[in-house]
Amino acid sequence: MGSLHLPIQERSEQTEEIRGHVREFLRQEREAGTFVPKCDTWLSGFSPEFSRKLGERGWIGMTWPKRYGGHERSAIERYVVIEELLAAGAPVAGHWIADRQTGPLLLRYGTEQQRMSFLPRIARGECYFAIGLSEPNAGSDLAAVRTRAEKVEGGWIMNGSKTWTSGAHHAHYMITLCRTSPYHPENRHEGMSQLLVDLSSPGVTIRPILLMTGEHHFNEVFFEDVFVPDDMLIGQEGNGWKQGMTELAFERSGPERFLSTFPLLEELVNRLRQSGQKHLMAQAAKLVSRLWTLRHMSIGVAHLLEKGETPDVAAALVKEMGTTFEQQVAEVVRLLLPTSPSVDAADRLDQLLAQSILHAPGFTLRGGTTEILRGIIAKGVIAK
Amino acid sequence: MTDLTKMLVKSTTKIMKDICTKEFIDEAERGRWAAELWEVLSEAGMLTVAVPEELDGTGGTFAEAYEILRLAGKYAAPIPLAETYMGNWIMADLGLAATCEPLAILANEGEPFQFKKEGAGWSVTGKARSVPWGRHARLLLVLGETETGSVLALMSPTEAKVTTGQNLAGEPRDTMVLEAAPVADEHLFAVDARQVHSRLLSTGALCRSVMMAGALERIAELTVKYTTERSQFGRPLHRFQAIQHHLASLAGETAAANTAASYAVAASRRGPDEKAIAMAKIRINEAAGIVAPVAHQVHGAIGFTHEHVLHQCTRRVLAWRDEWGTETQWAEKLAEQLMLLEENGLWPYLSE
């Protein structure tokens, strides 16, 4: 079970310097009132101004080559920046997917023209992407994807629909997993491709699907004879399944998998300290110990990714445990303090608690459900 | 890990694996002293790691000593290795030479041992409970009080009255009584008792943490292997989704325990880091409470038998989680630090 020994990565001056800059920036923004810290802001905190400010400071596309508008920083430096943003509950949803997934995907599989065209805009915080995987009949079982693109002169004609698409109503483009060859029940992973679809194209319709809170964060997206030019194919035709799976590795083990409810935990610690309740603080301390461990596991995975390894099992572990922890925070808070959670409560703790409880079901679904992840982990340890 | 540490891990693994068979551990549990293992470790210089050569130590780092302890935990080595390390490190701080004898530390916080002047020397009286491997100790470190302050005495156990006891894993946890036992003047050293207690607690918790991380890994390995060997309903157990979810939980808890232990060790490069150790002991204790029952569930009845090796590991993690601080005790210590944070100080505290 060697895969379960994650490397330990210690603080360096470089990372601590950049951490200091981000913290100072966040302090000023908070004081200026440009944002109020919230839970789960990488799904729900949309602010084009804020994204642009991060772009100006070089905090998007941090690891990418300079010729594509990147900053050639290390993965660990990027890690520090994003964990600071999430811990502060800052509004990062706009550029989140583009920075986390689309950029690395294009760097790996994109054409030079695609990189030149998209990466600098993403890094400036001006260009947003959506993930087009799920469909009405393809959830955990992504090989059931039916959206299809037929080859025509100079491009493809796409028909079908995607669902649960986070931020599609703000995004400029979607990386869409679709079938470019007919579906074969015995070869379900073949014949899929990734197409980069301009969401302002004729034939694209985006309709809101409201969360159970009534908020609008995800959508259904319909394609009716949408023309996608040839140069918008990502990687190889027919290689979409493999490429899509690589993409998932980038999205599993980051700090957004255990910090979605951090602002609530921080407020809990503030309250217990103010009221001098040391024995209740000991309950909070157990959560702190879990978080401390998760963070170090996640940094370990980031370190392996930086070295070019593909720690799929460890990444799945971090997500599985991290998202469960995010849910647990809300459960512990309500047992420690008397609260009246409500999304429009005047009290900060009540508001953060409501955000956490009502967003919690999504944590263990998005990016691969807990059940699917457990299967991946078990198969990984059996194979070793 | 440096190349040197890798070599150390390799040779320690070989020693532990070869000697610590199921039968060897069974015999130790029946009361036999594990002399063969102790001798081999002694000859390999593994009992005095992280003590400088000037003090008869092997040199090396604390991290290397904790790596050896992790493997001792993994293979359920039935010897007072952690206790001997702790004793040697305390002695090194006092400028005393290291020992290769099994060592026991007698420190009673509530009713300290009392030292009285007797002619040219001293006598000591008191009682310590749950002393690990007390009956096998050849050297005692006794912490106590004189009329003028706290002292630590180095002495032989010949005068000690031992009442045997054991923990959940059948490891010796004895009661040791000293009644006016003589101590030579040159074997008495002035210390700050509070400091020694706090250092013992942190170091003890870190030792148990790494030992538990090792044992948890072994439990996970045994369980994974068993699910590939045992079939029911015409297929190996690991093909059942419910079993896969158990395996995922074992893998997750084991990885968490290993990470927590490694960070606590890294933070304690120069001496025990109380914050990291608190975080680690809480988390690893929790992991033990999850892993042991799941491993037994997956093994079915065979894992509940004395014949199977599983219990040698599960009983150890269940015993060790209560030694040197439960989750509750360490969470209270951590809470003391959290009570001192500034407004919104949790994130800086966590990420420093």
Ligand SMILES: Cc1cc2nc3c(=O)[nH]c(=O)nc-3n(C[C@H](O)[C@H](O)[C@H](O)COP(=O)(O)OP(=O)(O)OC[C@H]3O[C@@H](n4cnc5c(N)ncnc54)[C@H](O)[C@@H]3O)c2cc1C
């Ligand atoms: C907040 C949020 C944002 C999202 N954003 C996006 C997005 O931007 N783009 C996108 O493409 N998708 C997005 N999704 C969709 C997400 O990827 C899916 O919800 C997820 O893959 C599960 O699919 P499903 O909801 O259809 O559930 P199903 O797959 O139908 O699963 C239902 C239940 O059955 C279990 N189950 C299914 N198969 C198995 C199996 N083989 N073994 C054991 N249990 C199984 C599941 O674990 C789950 O508990 C988002 C979801 C959420 C909640």
